Amino acid sequence: MLESYIEQLQRVETLGELNDQVVALRDTLDVEHVVYHSVNSTGEQYAALTYSPEWVQRYLDEDYTRIDPVVQACYRRFHPIDWKRLDWTNKNVRNFHGEAIDSGIGNQGFSVPIRGPSGQFALFTVSGNASDDKWASYTQEHVRDLLLVSHFVNQKALELERGTDQVQTVSLSPRETDALTMLAMSYNRAQAADSLSISEHTLRVYIESARFKLTAMNTTHAVARALSQGLLII
Structure with missing residues (x-):
């Protein structure tokens, strides 16, 4: 099912269509909500999400980015983040969390930070x-599916923003491919x-070599890039 979704995603030609695909992804992944939010190097933002408009407006009005543990953690880290592992003990954060749950966000979450070219950051x-x-x-x-689709969505958003974002094909050695494949599994x-x-x-030598070729920030990023470029078969 995810393969079919990615094929549809690659045919997207406008940001409006990309928003529709992100909404459709909710059913594909069988979750309550899906959010993609990108900030480019000039500060311009794009968001495609399934949260209620009321919660989005509330979040913006209260500038909850300041205290949202998910956003703060993703700015500092590169690995995917399970919300349950974050610190929600601060009183303001607890109140924010309660509001989010009351707004239907859900009691569980998983976020993938993405760092793109020229200082782009996405979540x-x-x-x-x-x-x-x-x-x-x-x-x-x-x-693996979440990492893969997050980078495909981000790649499409970059392509629509910049006109093209074609990346030169990377060639990994058989052992580099084997090493990343094991980690992807x-x-x-x-x-x-x-x-x-x-x-x-x-193994570490092969991983670091592959990471360098893929210009990845870390091992997780290298696996995601290799998957999105079709270099691994899982």
């Missing part, structure tokens, strides 16, 4: 209502090294 989020165990199972099962480094019959040190 891709899914949220919903579920127990901690069910949400942990969902994110563990779908993390949720193997940890010890498991990946064991599966490839190499040392963890050698």
Whole structure:
């Protein structure tokens, strides 16, 4: 199903159509809400989301970016963030969290920070209502899809904004491909090294080499870029 969605996404020609595709993604991913928000190097913003207009306006009026733990964490980190692992103990943050839940955002969330060219920053989020165990199972099962689709959405947004954003094809060695494939399949480094019959040190060399070729900020970013460019087959 995700493959069909990505094919449709690649045919998008306007930001309005991209917004429609982000809304449609809610059903594809089986979540309550999907949000894509981008800020380019000049400060211009674009958002496509499924939150209610009332909550969006409330968020803007109160300038909740100042205290939103999700936004603050994503500005500082590169790895995907599960909302449950953030600090919600501050009184103002608790009040904000209560308002968000009352507005139907959901008690669970998973956000992917994206750093693009020329200082672009974007955030891709899914949220919903579920127990901690069910949400942990969902994110563990779908993390590769979430990383992949977040970067495809961001790539399309950049393409529409700049006219084109074609990236020169990267060529990874077979061992670099194997190393990233193991990580994309949720193997940890010890498991990946064991599966490839190499040392963890050698695995690290392959990963760092691939990351350099992909101009990725970190390993997670490298996996996402390799997946979005069709360099890995999972």
